[in-house]
Structures are given as structure tokens and as C-alpha cells.
Amino acid sequence: MQEQLSFKSQQVGQLYLVPTPIGNLDDMTFRAVNILKEADLILAEDTRHSQKLLNHFDITTPQLSYHEHNEKERQAEVLAKLAEGQRIAQISDAGMPAISDPGADLVTACIAANVPVIPLPGASAGLTALVASGLNPDRFAFIGFLPRKKNDRLHSLQDHVNFPYTMIFYESPFRLKQTLADMMGVFGADRSAVVVRELTKSYENFVRGSLGELVDYYDVHPDIKGEICLLLAGNDHPQSNDDLLQSALADLSLAEQVNWWMTNDSLTSKQAIKKVAKQNGLAKQEVYAAYHMGEEG
Known part of the structure; x- marks a missing residue:
């Protein structure tokens, strides 16, 4: 069990997850701008891309690239800086960090190291x-x-x-x-x-x-x-597992369906014929005749 008091005075730093606009720069929040200005370091997915955002809001905080190709190598370096007491803000190219973007592994590592992870609300596509x-x-x-x-x-x-x-x-x-x-x-x-x-x-x-x-x-x-x-949209009329399986078996002949149930569900021919008849809404005699005709063929 672990309790995080995000803003209590402590010896270690903090990791801020800062959402950035998904297209319209006016969607940047005042708090997000202030956090990026006050942070010791910004972790950015693409520093060249993020520099345009930082320039727009006159943010001069240094950046460090942190993306899917280098996050394993960067993680130890970032944790060391946090252990020294640095306040680090993570951003992605757009939207909320860690949602289909780098960040989730770093969050897990920070929690394991008792480093507070502080999320900011904001843009999410x-x-x-x-x-x-x-x-x-x-x-x-x-x-x-x-x-x-x-x-x-x-x-x-x-x-x-x-x-x-x-x-x-x-x-x-x-x-x-x-x-x-x-x-x-x-x-x-x-x-x-x-x-x-x-x-x-x-x-x-x-x-x-x-x-x-x-x-x-x-x-x-x-x-x-x-x-x-x-x-x-979700499924308003979900099918049972048997219905889904029957849909998958629908292209097989009645005889092939009987054989499938015998092979994959260890049923006797009598049990399998009864199953196939029920699944197809047919009389058992019809399935019985189709099965034995298939055997003869």
C-alpha cells in the first residue's frame, strides 16, 4: 500500500504529467504554462516539435528527449534527477502523456521509487x-x-x-x-x-x-x-459464446459441424448431432441423416 501526498514538503522531486494542445494552442491551461516555466526540466517526445509550443508561451526551461526509442536508457537518468529534488514535467507531442504516448513506464518507476506523480487536467483527443x-x-x-x-x-x-x-x-x-x-x-x-x-x-x-x-x-x-x-458503438445485443462459435462454424456442412464438436468437445456422435440440431434450429433426424450421409460419402 502507498499513499501519495502530492504537495507535501519532501526531499525528492516531483514528476508532473502536463497535457498539451491537440491542435489549438488556446487550449493550453494557465497552470500547464506555469508548471512548464517553473520546472527544472521538460521531458519531451520530440524536442523540435515541442520547442514551437515553448516559444509561443515564452517558456525557456531546458528540454530532454524522452520517447519510445530511448525511454529505457533515459529512465535511470530521470529518476536520479528526481532523487536530487528536481521538478520534472513530461509532455508528449499532443494531448495527455502516457495515453498512446511515452510516459506509462516512467510513472510506474516513479511510484516504485516513492516519487510523487502529479497529473494536470487538459486536452485529450x-x-x-x-x-x-x-x-x-x-x-x-x-x-x-x-x-x-x-x-x-x-x-x-x-x-x-x-x-x-x-x-x-x-x-x-x-x-x-x-x-x-x-x-x-x-x-x-x-x-x-x-x-x-x-x-x-x-x-x-x-x-x-x-x-x-x-x-x-x-x-x-x-x-x-x-x-x-x-x-x-458498443454491442447492445451481445451473443453468447455458443452463438459466436456457431457463427464461426456456419460455413461448415452439418456433417463437418458434428465432427468438429466430436473432435473439439469430446462429444459422442449422438451428443454432437443433438448440439448441431439445436444450434441450427433443425430436427435431430435431419442432422443425423446429413451426418451419416457424410460418413458414407
Whole structure:
């Protein structure tokens, strides 16, 4: 058990997680600017990118790069500075650090070292998109980026077929069309979804509809640019595991389904025939005849 008193006087420093604008610089908070000015060091995902933000707000605090390719090497250095009492602010290129960005491992390491981790509220693309999406915002899950490889992506989507709440994804404009097509194949053409581009910028754009409608829309409008949030409605009518399995077996013949149940669930032929009949809404005699005809064939 551990209790953190974020602002109690202590010997070690503090790690501040500072959100930055996702497009509109006016979304930077007064507190975020002050923390960045007062910090001893800023950890930035891309120091060249962040320098534009710092220049805009006249922030002269030194930066140190901290990103997915060097965070393991940097972590010990950062922990040592915190142990000396330094106040360090972490930022990502946009939005909240540690959300699909570097930072989560450093937070864990700081907690293990009893270094206070102090979050600031601010811009977050996923939540900003959610509240204006028109989908249910009461309960939701942040999924983030899907795997790039098609089979891995499909497996990940299939894991969420029965998920009952709104899902928030991040996606590249180069993969959006393929991801929408994959989602339609897994969730069906009628599932509601929203594509949100360029949040808080002058070209902010929401496209709301069913997955089928969105696939058709981006076939006609293939020029896709900008940062994208993709939101998907939850499943209002989740299927049982048996129903999901039956959907997967639907392309097999009745005889093949019987054999599948016998092989994979250790059922007798009689038990498997009864199972297949129930799953397909058929009379046992019909499945029995199809099974034995298949055996003879």
C-alpha cells in the first residue's frame, strides 16, 4: 500500500504529467504554462516539435528527449534527477502523456521509487471526440491504436465483438479505410461509428453513420488527412459464446459441424448431432441423416 501526498514538503522531486494542445494552442491551461516555466526540466517526445509550443508561451526551461526509442536508457537518468529534488514535467507531442504516448513506464518507476506523480487536467483527443460523437459517453473503453498486421488487427477486433460500451480508437489516415472495412466484417455493417479528424483545428470534421455508410463514404472521399479518432458503438445485443462459435462454424456442412464438436468437445456422435440440431434450429433426424450421409460419402 502507498499513499501519495502530492504537495507535501519532501526531499525528492516531483514528476508532473502536463497535457498539451491537440491542435489549438488556446487550449493550453494557465497552470500547464506555469508548471512548464517553473520546472527544472521538460521531458519531451520530440524536442523540435515541442520547442514551437515553448516559444509561443515564452517558456525557456531546458528540454530532454524522452520517447519510445530511448525511454529505457533515459529512465535511470530521470529518476536520479528526481532523487536530487528536481521538478520534472513530461509532455508528449499532443494531448495527455502516457495515453498512446511515452510516459506509462516512467510513472510506474516513479511510484516504485516513492516519487510523487502529479497529473494536470487538459486536452485529450479521445475524450474530446467522445463527448461530441453522439455515441453513449456514460461508459466507454479507450482501445488506442490497433495492430498494424491484418490478422492481428482482426483478432483484436474479434475480442471486442461483445463489448457493450463505446470504444475509442486512434488510427492513421493511411489505414482508416482498411480498418473500417475490417470493423464492418467483424461487427457488421449496421454498427454505429464516428470518424473524427483534426480536432480543435480549423478543418475539424465529424462523420457519423453506420460502418457500412462510413466505408461507402470514404470510398467516395479517399483523400484522408490529419489525426483521427475512430469511435465505435458498443454491442447492445451481445451473443453468447455458443452463438459466436456457431457463427464461426456456419460455413461448415452439418456433417463437418458434428465432427468438429466430436473432435473439439469430446462429444459422442449422438451428443454432437443433438448440439448441431439445436444450434441450427433443425430436427435431430435431419442432422443425423446429413451426418451419416457424410460418413458414407
